[in-house]
Amino acid sequence: MVSLIQEASGRIFPYVWHTPLVRSEPLSRPGRGKVWLKLESLQPTGAFKVRPAFNAILTHLEQARRAGVVTSSSGNFAQATAYAARELGVDAQIVMMRGASPFKIERTRQFGGDVVLCEDTFESRWETTFRIQRESGRLLLHPYDSEETIAGDGTIGIELLEDLESDFCVVVPVSGGGLVAGIAAAVKAFRPACRVIGVQPEANPSMAESKRQGSRVTVPALGSMADALSVLTPGELTFEIVRELVDDVVLVEEDEFAAAVRLLAEEQKLVAEPGGAAAVAAWMAGKVDNRGLDVVCIVSGGNIVPAKFAGLLQQADMAIAG
Amino acid sequence: MVSLIQEASGRIFPYVWHTPLVRSEPLSRPGRGKVWLKLESLQPTGAFKVRPAFNAILTHLEQARRAGVVTSSSGNFAQATAYAARELGVDAQIVMMRGASPFKIERTRQFGGDVVLCEDTFESRWETTFRIQRESGRLLLHPYDSEETIAGDGTIGIELLEDLESDFCVVVPVSGGGLVAGIAAAVKAFRPACRVIGVQPEANPSMAESKRQGSRVTVPALGSMADALSVLTPGELTFEIVRELVDDVVLVEEDEFAAAVRLLAEEQKLVAEPGGAAAVAAWMAGKVDNRGLDVVCIVSGGNIVPAKFAGLLQQADMAIAG
Numbered sequence: 001m002v003s004l005i006q007e008a009s010g011r012i013f014p015y016v017w018h019t020p021l022v023r024s025e026p027l028s029r030p031g032r033g034k035v036w037l038k039l040e041s042l043q044p045t046g047a048f049k050v051r052p053a054f055n056a057i058l059t060h061l062e063q064a065r066r067a068g069v070v071t072s073s074s075g076n077f078a079q080a081t082a083y084a085a086r087e088l089g090v091d092a093q094i095v096m097m098r099g100a101s102p103f104k105i106e107r108t109r110q111f112g113g114d115v116v117l118c119e120d121t122f123e124s125r126w127e128t129t130f131r132i133q134r135e136s137g138r139l140l141l142h143p144y145d146s147e148e149t150i151a152g153d154g155t156i157g158i159e160l161l162e163d164l165e166s167d168f169c170v171v172v173p174v175s176g177g178g179l180v181a182g183i184a185a186a187v188k189a190f191r192p193a194c195r196v197i198g199v200q201p202e203a204n205p206s207m208a209e210s211k212r213q214g215s216r217v218t219v220p221a222l223g224s225m226a227d228a229l230s231v232l233t234p235g236e237l238t239f240e241i242v243r244e245l246v247d248d249v250v251l252v253e254e255d256e257f258a259a260a261v262r263l264l265a266e267e268q269k270l271v272a273e274p275g276g277a278a279a280v281a282a283w284m285a286g287k288v289d290n291r292g293l294d295v296v297c298i299v300s301g302g303n304i305v306p307a308k309f310a311g312l313l314q315q316a317d318m319a320i321a322g
Numbered sequence: 323m324v325s326l327i328q329e330a331s332g333r334i335f336p337y338v339w340h341t342p343l344v345r346s347e348p349l350s351r352p353g354r355g356k357v358w359l360k361l362e363s364l365q366p367t368g369a370f371k372v373r374p375a376f377n378a379i380l381t382h383l384e385q386a387r388r389a390g391v392v393t394s395s396s397g398n399f400a401q402a403t404a405y406a407a408r409e410l411g412v413d414a415q416i417v418m419m420r421g422a423s424p425f426k427i428e429r430t431r432q433f434g435g436d437v438v439l440c441e442d443t444f445e446s447r448w449e450t451t452f453r454i455q456r457e458s459g460r461l462l463l464h465p466y467d468s469e470e471t472i473a474g475d476g477t478i479g480i481e482l483l484e485d486l487e488s489d490f491c492v493v494v495p496v497s498g499g500g501l502v503a504g505i506a507a508a509v510k511a512f513r514p515a516c517r518v519i520g521v522q523p524e525a526n527p528s529m530a531e532s533k534r535q536g537s538r539v540t541v542p543a544l545g546s547m548a549d550a551l552s553v554l555t556p557g558e559l560t561f562e563i564v565r566e567l568v569d570d571v572v573l574v575e576e577d578e579f580a581a582a583v584r585l586l587a588e589e590q591k592l593v594a595e596p597g598g599a600a601a602v603a604a605w606m607a608g609k610v611d612n613r614g615l616d617v618v619c620i621v622s623g624g625n626i627v628p629a630k631f632a633g634l635l636q637q638a639d640m641a642i643a644g
Binding site for chain 1: 339341342344345347361363364366368584587588589590591592593594624628629631632633635636
């Protein structure tokens with residue numbers, strides 16, 4: 001996998017940024033190591049997903065240009081695919097659930113994606129996606145469980161290795177597991193003493209539970225404000241890597257997501273969506289065992305509805321006033 | 323001045339960050355050059371003011387430790403001074419107007435500053451500050467009009483020269499003029515073909531009007547949501563540099579500040595206060611003549627009251643709904 005990641009790093013620039021890694025004073029705890037934030041929210045489309053989207057399309061560019069692409073996503077991969085396809089002159093159909101964030105649906109259309117709405121189940125989403133693929137011959141892009149997407153995600157790990165001289169503990173939001181798998185594959189290959197910790201919502205512990213049981217399990221959909229972390233069964237490829245290379249997968253509660261979004265806005269001046277703030281939430285809640293290493297929290301995305309974001313900030317004001 | 327700036331660059335690290343310079347897709351306009359954002363909002367205390375605060379205190383550290391420091395500020399220099407003083411083991415008294423942003427007063431106290439409130443005029447603020455200085459023998463730190471503060475501000479210019487290989491047009495929020503003077507002194511010394519554009523609120527055109535008239539003038543206080551850009555008479559030192567080196571000072575309206583704050587939040591995933599978004603506002607409003615050069619907008623600070631920020635975002639939602 002690591003050679004695929006290195007190839008991806010050479011392929012996806014200059015379409016995506018080598019994002020900033022910034023020191024966080026508000027998150028530092030005396031005696032527990034420095035805290036860094038990796039700002040994937042600053043990528044075009046506001047999330048790390050442009051990395052796998054560009055890598056997948058560029059890997060099969062001729063086919064993509066001829067036949068178009070199709071994918072399905074809860075939102076951030078949808079926006080990224082629409083954006084990458086437009087930049088590369090490729091036609092993109094994107095299957096999203098009717099109940100997906102209207103903000104993310106709207107933005108996917110703004111980036112030029114042809115959005116196909118389906119029922120509110122993963123079964124319906126995949127059924128619709130595969131039907132389109134079969135009928136149209138489009139190139140199917142998997143949002144997390146393919147070598148191309150995992151390799152694209154892993155380019156973040158390569159950047160961390162370039163930017164940090166010492167070993168570190170990287171904390172990563174987990175949905176289907178592509179991001180944490182890619183980062184773990186890159187980081188552990190070159191610095192096995194680094195730690196990699198995944199984070200999921202308490203409401204969706206699919207990867208944590210699968211890792212605990214040693215095999216992929218499906219958990220019931222309970223709903224979380226972290227709408228980006230909604231995959232209920234880990235990917236096959238991603239789970240194999242997580243089982244082997246990821247040190248732990250921890251869970252955060254809804255109010256911990258909210259606290260992290262607020263801290264990032266008020267103290268760190270960053271807009272993060274709840275799923276994008278999962279690593280910060282886990283660190284703030286004391287759930288990350290960094291073994292004295294410097295901590296890197298991946299801030300994976302910032303695509304939150306403005307009104308929802310405003311609501312979270314106003315709760316903070318009330319808390320201060322009280 | 324430029325040698326003072328270079329000395330400051332050597333002095334203020336590692337207390338402040340070399341902040342990220344990030345590409346902005348949402349602000350780019352085809353055929354008009356790339357747009358970069360310099361993220362001073364990511365500094366400790368959420369604004370560039372830690373640069374001049376650390377430089378001023380470190381330049382006179384022995385005296386500062388013995389006698390303490392005193393300064394006056396509308397808010398961001400207050401927080402920065404409180405923070406820098408605490409980090410360096412120095413006692414800090416900070417004079418702020420009763421009408422200053424309660425959020426900034428509160429944060430100044432949180433960073434350990436001893437806040438002294440005065441009447442809501444610049445006369446009262448300076449009178450109080452000078453009285454404290456006279457009676458206590460504290461080291462007086464000027465928020466913008468001293469060589470130490472201008473040199474600290476100018477370290478941003480050094481970083482831009484390091485990070486960008488080609489000539490550029492840098493757009494800079496202006497209050498008393500320290501930031502734009504420092505950046506202009508650094509940038510023009512090494513790359514005279516770069517452009518430097520200052521930005522003030524229409525409601526406070528003190529530097530623009532002074533530059534037009536060729537001498538320092540005082541303008542009436544009209545009030546702007548950009549509370550960080552409230553100085554009504556340019557500094558003496560800063561005005562001399564602006565007169566000589568700054569290409570233009572342009573003015574933005576209140577709704578242009580609001581639009582810039584919203585765009586930075588929604589598209590760029592950054593929390594900026596209105597004054598901190600002034601450069602972006604000017605660029606969005608088509609008021610920056612970049613002559614084909616790449617554009618750097620300084621995002622100078624992010625200290626906005628959460629409720630006010632939430633209110634601006636919700637206006638955006640209404641605009642979309644309408």
